Structure formats: C-alpha cells, structure tokens
Amino acid sequence: MSRRPLTAWAFLAPYAVAVALxxxxxxxLNVGYAGTDHTGLTRDPRFVGLANVRRLLxxxxxxxxxxxSLFHVALAVPVRLVAAVGLGLLLAAPRPGGRWxxxxxxxxxxxPDVALAVLFLWVxxxxxxxxxxxxxxxxxxxxxxxxxxxxxxxGVVLMLAFPIGEGFVVVLAARRMLxxxxxxxxxxxxxxxxxxxxRLTLPLLAPVLVLLAVRxxxxxxQVNFVxxxxxxxxxxxxxxxxxxxxxxxxxxxxxxxxxxSLITILLMLVTAAVITVQLVMVRRWRxxx
Amino acid sequence: xxxxxxxxxxxxxxKAYGRVTALDGVDLEVRAGEMVTLVGPSGSGKSTVLRLIxxxxxxxxxxxxxxxxxxxxxxxxRRAVAMVFQDYALYPHLTVRGNLLFGxxxxxxxxxxxxRRARAAAERLGIADLLDxxxxxxxxxxxxxxALARALLREPxxxxxxxxxxxxxxxxxxxxxADLLALHRELRTTTIHVTHDQQEAMTLGDRVVVLxxxxxxxxxxxxxxxxxxxxxxxxxFLGSPPxxxxxxxxxxxxxxxxxxxxxxxxxxxxxxxxxEVTLEAVEALGSExxxxxxxxxGTRLTVRTGPRxxxxxxxxxxxxxxxxxxxxxxxxxGLRR
Numbered sequence: 001m002s003r004r005p006l007t008a009w010a011f012l013a014p015y016a017v018a019v020a021l022x023x024x025x026x027x028x029l030n031v032g033y034a035g036t037d038h039t040g041l042t043r044d045p046r047f048v049g050l051a052n053v054r055r056l057l058x059x060x061x062x063x064x065x066x067x068x069s070l071f072h073v074a075l076a077v078p079v080r081l082v083a084a085v086g087l088g089l090l091l092a093a094p095r096p097g098g099r100w101x102x103x104x105x106x107x108x109x110x111x112p113d114v115a116l117a118v119l120f121l122w123v124x125x126x127x128x129x130x131x132x133x134x135x136x137x138x139x140x141x142x143x144x145x146x147x148x149x150x151x152x153x154x155g156v157v158l159m160l161a162f163p164i165g166e167g168f169v170v171v172l173a174a175r176r177m178l179x180x181x182x183x184x185x186x187x188x189x190x191x192x193x194x195x196x197x198x199r200l201t202l203p204l205l206a207p208v209l210v211l212l213a214v215r216x217x218x219x220x221x222q223v224n225f226v227x228x229x230x231x232x233x234x235x236x237x238x239x240x241x242x243x244x245x246x247x248x249x250x251x252x253x254x255x256x257x258x259x260x261s262l263i264t265i266l267l268m269l270v271t272a273a274v275i276t277v278q279l280v281m282v283r284r285w286r287x288x289x
Numbered sequence: 290x291x292x293x294x295x296x297x298x299x300x301x302x303x304k305a306y307g308r309v310t311a312l313d314g315v316d317l318e319v320r321a322g323e324m325v326t327l328v329g330p331s332g333s334g335k336s337t338v339l340r341l342i343x344x345x346x347x348x349x350x351x352x353x354x355x356x357x358x359x360x361x362x363x364x365x366x367r368r369a370v371a372m373v374f375q376d377y378a379l380y381p382h383l384t385v386r387g388n389l390l391f392g393x394x395x396x397x398x399x400x401x402x403x404x405r406r407a408r409a410a411a412e413r414l415g416i417a418d419l420l421d422x423x424x425x426x427x428x429x430x431x432x433x434x435x436a437l438a439r440a441l442l443r444e445p446x447x448x449x450x451x452x453x454x455x456x457x458x459x460x461x462x463x464x465x466x467a468d469l470l471a472l473h474r475e476l477r478t479t480t481i482h483v484t485h486d487q488q489e490a491m492t493l494g495d496r497v498v499v500l501x502x503x504x505x506x507x508x509x510x511x512x513x514x515x516x517x518x519x520x521x522x523x524x525x526f527l528g529s530p531p532x533x534x535x536x537x538x539x540x541x542x543x544x545x546x547x548x549x550x551x552x553x554x555x556x557x558x559x560x561x562x563x564x565e566v567t568l569e570a571v572e573a574l575g576s577e578x579x580x581x582x583x584x585x586x587g588t589r590l591t592v593r594t595g596p597r598x599x600x601x602x603x604x605x606x607x608x609x610x611x612x613x614x615x616x617x618x619x620x621x622x623g624l625r626r
Contacts, residue, residue: 181378184345189392189443190366199391203382289382289423 033261040257052262062263064238065246066270068153069221072242073274076157076220081213084164088171089201102172109165113223117230120159124231131158146232149239156227156240160220167212174208175201206287210278217274221267243267293357294369295321295446295479297342302351304337311337313503314351319447324473324480326494328487330526334503335483339449342481343372356446371443375452377436379424385411385435386420389442410438430461437472448480454489466492487527491515499523517616521623524550524616530579530591536620539588540564541610547626550616553579553593558600559609566590568604573597582606 034052038045056062087105091098108116123129124145132142143151178201186196202209225244228234234241234249241249243263251260282288297319304312312334319325327335340346342353344365353360360368379388389410393403411417414434424432433453440448453469454462470493473480484490490497491511499506499514499522507519518524524532532552538544541551541564558580566582573596580592580600592608600606617626 179376179378181374181376182380185372185374185378185380185439186391186395187345188343188365188370188372189395191391191395195395199395200380206382 030261030264033258034265036258038258038261039255040251041255042257045258048258052259055259056262056266061238061241061246062266065241065243065263068239068241069224069243069267069270070274071153072157072224073217073220075154076160076224077213077216079157079161080164080167080216080220081209083161084167084212085171085205085209087164088168089175089197092172092175105168106165108162111163113163113226114230116159116163117227120155120227121231124155124158147236149237152232152236152239156224156231159227159231160223167216170208170212171205174205178204203287210282210287213278214275217278218271221271221274243270293321293354296354296357297447297479297481298352298354299338299342300352300354302338302341302353303349304334304341304346305349310503312341312348315500315503315505317498317505317508319479319481321479322477323495324470324482324493325496325498326490327481327483327498327500328485328490328526329500329506331485333500335485335500336451337503338500339372339451339481339483342368342447343370343449344368345372369443369446370449371440371445371447372449373433373436373440373451373453375455377424377432377456379432379435379439381424384421384423385416385427388424388435389420389439392439392442406442407438410441413441414438429456429458430465433457433465446479448478450480450482452483452485454484455486462489469493487529491527497527499526501526517625518550519625521548521550521618524618528552530593532616533590534618535588535590539586540584541615544617546620548618548620548623550618551590551610551614553591555611555614556590556592557609557611558592558594558598558606560607562607562609564608564610565605566608568600568602568606570602571598571600580606582608 033045035047035049036045037048037051091102091105111119123131126132126142126144126147129145131145135142145155146152182200182204183196186200191199221242222244224240224242225248228240228242228245229248232240234245244267247260247263247267250256250263297317299315299317302312302315303310315334315338317325317338327338329335337346341348342355344360344363347361355363355368355370380391383391386407389407390403393406398406408417408420411420414437416431416434416438419427419431419435422431424435427435433456436453450469454465457465466489469482482489482493484493494511496509497511497514498508499519501522507514507523509517514523515527518527518532521534525534530553532550533556534548534550535541536548538547538549541549564584566584568580568582570581572579572581576596578594578596578598580594580598582590582592584590590608618624619626
C-alpha cells in the first residue's frame with residue numbers, strides 16, 4: 001500500500017526537479033538580485049537595500065511601460081477571448097468543411113511568433129500593406145500603423161488576435177460536452193438561438209471562460225514582447241514599451257540586471273492585480289454558481 | 290378547432306437517420322384526454338415518434354396533426370406540446386426555481402405571475418421546498434418531478450413523456466407510476482408515454498401501441514393486446530415470462546404452417562394430462578413459481594404456477610393446456626390467424 005504514493009512521487013520527481021531548478025530557484029534568485037546593484041556582469045553584487053525601489057518610484061519610462069501594458073491587456077484579452085469563443089462556438093457544430101475552418105483558426109498558433117510578426121510588418125505597412133488597402137476599399141485613407149502611438153498598440157493587439165488556437169480548442173471541446181437535450185428543451189420553450197447563447201451556452205461555459213480569461217491575462221502581459229521587439233522596439237514614444245520589453249532593455253541593454261529583476265516582480269504584481277479584479281467581477285456578477 | 294384540442298394524428302410517418310430507418314409508415318390517432326403508451330424494444334422508433342410530434346425532427350414523409358392542425362411548418366415552441374426527457378434535461382446552472390421560470394421568462398410572462406405559477410406547479414408536485422436547490426443537489430426522483438413541473442407550466446394540449454421512469458430505482462418507479470396516473474386523471478390532458486417496460490405500458494396506458502422496427506404492430510387496450518396479440522412479436526414481447534411459441538404446433542397439437550402460442554399461466558401441472566415434459570429448473574418468485582421445462586422433442590415450455598409447486602429439477606411432469614387460450618399465428622407472416 002505504502003509503495004503507491006512512493007511510485008507516484010518517483011514519477012513526479014523529474015518534473016519536480018526541473019520546476020525547482022528552472023523556475024523556483026531562478027525566481028528566488030531574482031527576488032534576491034532585486035535588492036542588489038548587480039549589472040549582469042558584476043562578480044560580487046552588493047546589497048543596496050531599497051535603492052532600486054526608490055528608482056522605480058521615480059522612473060517616468062516605467063510609467064509609460066505600465067500604461068502600455070495595461071492598455072494592451074485591456075484590449076487584447078477581450079479581443080482574443082471573443083475571437084476564441086466566437087469561433088469555437090461557430091465551428092463546434094459538425095458541418096461540411098468544418099474541419100478546414102477549424103484547422104485555419106488553429107494554424108496561426110503553430111506559426112513561430114517571430115514569423116507572424118514579420119508577416120504583420122507587411123500587413124501593417126501603410127503604403128502597400130493589405131490592411132490599409134482593405135480600408136481604402138471602404139473609402140478610409142488608412143493609418144500610419146506603427147508610426148502612431150495608439151495605432152501601434154492596436155496593431156500589436158491585431159497580430160495577437162490570431163494565435164488563439166489553445167483557447168479556441170478549449171471552447172470547442174467544452175461546447176461539445178454540453179448536453180444537446182438542454183438545447184432541445186430550450187427550443188421547446190421558445191428559446192431561440194440568441195436566447196440559447198445567452199441563457200444556456202455562456203452560463204454553462206462560464207467556468208471555462210473565467211479560466212481562459214485568467215490564463216490569457218497572464219499570457220497577454222508577457223507574449224507582447226516578440227511583436228513589440230520585431231514591429232516597434234517599444235516605439236513610437238514608448239507606446240509599445242510593454243513591461244517585458246522594458247525589462248529586456250534594462251537587463252540586457254542597460255546592464256541594469258538588478259533593476260530589471262525588480263520590474264519582473266512588479267509585472268507579477270500587476271498580473272495578480274488584474275486577475276484579482278477579474279475574479280472580484282466574476283463574484284460580483286455571480287458568473288459562477 | 291376547440292373540439293380537436295388534445296387530439297394527435299400521425300399519418301404514414303417515415304423518418305430515417307442516415308441509413309437507419311427509425312420509422313416506416315406509422316399511422317396513429319390519439320384521442321383527446323387519452324393516455325397512450327408507446328412500447329417496444331430499443332431502436333423500435335418510440336422516441337422518434339415523440340421527436341416528430343414535438344417538432345425536434347422533421348419527418349421524411351407523412352404528417353403530424355396536433356389539435357387538428359397540420360404542424361409541418363410549425364416550430365416546436367408553437368406546438369402545444371410539452372416534453373419530459375429521459376435524462377430530464379434540467380438546466381444544471383439554474384436552481385429549481387430558475388428551471389421552472391425559464392420558459393415563462395422566455396415567453397415574457399410578468400415576474401409576479403411567473404413566480405406564482407412556478408410555485409403552484411412546484412406545490413402540485415411536492416417540490417415546493419426544493420426551489421432553491423440545484424439539479425445536482427437532488428435525487429433522481431426529485432429531478433423527475435422538476436421535469437414534470439416544468440412540463441406542467443407549458444399548459445400544453447399534449448404531454449410527451451420519453452421514458453420518464455426509466456432512470457428511477459424499482460420502488461420509486463412504482464410510486465411515481467401511481468403519481469403519474471393520478472396526475473393524468475386530474476388533468477385529463479392527452480399524454481403519450483414512451484417506455485420499453487411492458488409492465489409500465491400495461492398499467493399506465495388507456496391504450497397500448499406496440500412498436501417494432503419502426504412499424505406499429507398493434508394498438509389497443511392493454512388487456513386486449515395481451516389477450517389477442519396481433520402477431521408473434523407482440524405475443525413474445527408483452528408478458529413476463531413471454532408466451533411459449535411452438536412453430537408447427539408440436540406437442541400443443543400439430544398444425545402445419547402455424548405457430549401455436551400459449552402463455553405460461555395457461556399451462557398447469559396435471560398428472561392426468563397428455564403432455565409430458567422434463568422439469569429443468571424452478572424459479573421461485575415468492576408469490577409464484579416459474580417452471581422451465583423441456584419436452585422430448587426439444588420444445589421448451591415455461592409454466593407459471595403457484596408458489597411451492599412440489600416438484601424439483603429432473604422430474605418428469607405432465608402439463609395441461611387450456612385449449613381456449615391457445616393462440617394461432619401464421620408461421621410465414623407471424624400474423625394472428
């Protein structure tokens with residue numbers, strides 16, 4: 001009997017070791033470095049107390065960075081969620097050619113994000129990019145996408161609206177697990193497609209949707225590094241200087257390893273704060289039972 | 290129109306799902322206020338009949354009349370029918386109250402009125418104290434009552450019950466069966482009750498409809514269907530243990546081209562009778578006993594007797610056949626002669 005848990009632990013051990021070595025220890029070291037003057041090359045970093053924190057409170061670039069990140073998460077999470085849920089529900093029902101559409105939705109997720117970003121350099125090009133061409137068809141003069149602060153941020157969100165495969169697959173699977181009888185019962189009571197979406201599908205999927213929103217918040221605050229690095233490098237006017245970009249700049253460009261470490265902790269706190277707000281709203285609106 | 294309220298008429302209903310034919314020309318008329326049970330083995334098309342009446346599926350051929358109206362183009366919620374599903378199909382994210390109010394809210398009944406009606410329906414079915422429970426906090430019997438209450442709130446011309454008792458355990462099924470009958474007596478609303486349980490079909494139905502292979506095999510009052518089965522299928526399906534069917538007649542009296550049938554209760558032990566068989570097993574059921582016997586020509590006959598028959602396996606026994614209770618069927622067609 002007592003061998004069973006032992007076997008389980010034995011199988012878990014490699015993963016536990018990896019988590020400890022690759023995540024837990026670096027995370028703790030990171031906290032330690034945040035209180036030093038480590039540049040990344042210093043042999044013996046000295047403890048400097050709250051000096052880095054004082055610098056943090058007086059850093060106008062950090063304010064830009066926080067604004068950029070919050071703007072991004074506020075727009076990207078809803079856009080990505082609506083896209084994943086909308087497409088998931090639309091394509092959950094078996095219909096001819098459905099598998100091709102489902103594949104098409106998933107495809108951008110398997111493309112490396114650097115490749116996708118390079119593609120979006122072309123998509124967002126103000127002169128020959130297809131997006132402005134499409135806007136031209138409806139008589140709009142188009143935008144200078146990556147040259148203007150607001151449209152640059154929107155451009156990054158647009159790019160990240162495509163790799164939504166994981167959320168899409170989760171919604172697809174969750175929708176298919178719902179009991180079809182419920183929909184028949186609702187139809188008999190006069191509940192049409194919109195009513196069924198509002199009264200059945202969304203409430204029944206609520207636990208999944210909350211999970212996806214939380215996951216996407218964590219993800220979205222971090223994955224904007226690659227598009228920002230390739231598309232804008234934090235510009236224009238720091239509009240896309242998202243926290244991960246700023247951390248990278250501090251750590252690897254400005255030799256501010258310790259300061260960058262401190263900002264990663266800030267990124268974690270921001271993530272926790274946004275998720276807390278979400279969960280409070282979930283509770284306030286009684287989304288979950 | 291008002292005369293036809295509660296009348297259901299099905300005319301040569303045919304429905305196939307892919308290559309599987311579920312219904313193959315079903316004609317049936319259900320009278321107003323009647324409780325009809327549809328009985329048949331699984332896959333016989335019973336539930337399909339309900340789905341076509343409710344409008345959840347469309348027939349390939351044939352017509353459905355509800356309340357004297359051809360409902361071919363009428364969407365499900367405009368048909369005056371309420372359906373209770375086998376798994377009850379309660380909305381798991383809503384309380385009992387939410388489940389009952391669902392349809393009323395969709396139909397935009399005013400809140401106070403809806404509350405009053407939901408409470409009345411809950412009280413009628415004895416679930417008024419469960420209004421704040423969620424479906425997964427209730428027993429099968431309680432859920433079944435919620436499903437019935439939800440159907441009541443539709444105030445339909447016809448109730449369609451799809452095996453509503455199948456998921457209940459035996460004692461509860463027995464009690465609920467009586468409740469269903471009482472409810473039907475009180476409401477006098479046309480009810481079509483689908484079941485695969487022949488006992489349920491016999492006890493609940495004013496008339497029994499036996500379905501097999503997507504066709505109606507026989508329609509009639511329960512006792513009549515039992516006493517005069519229209520073919521060998523109905524003879525074998527209704528009654529437990531099933532009727533003894535002997536192709537060619539054999540020891541029941543030779544009749545080439547005919548299959549003779551006799552129910553186990555129409556055979557009796559009688560030392561002076563001509564039919565001699567070997568007793569293979571005795572199933573004592575407490576209030577009665579079932580004897581499994583085999584004749585020398587290999588024919589197996591099941592006999593129902595009183596308890597404690599006083600004979601044991603391996604003994605030779607003689608059986609008396611009640612000649613008035615022997616059924617004759619055409620062996621080729623299976624139909625009653």
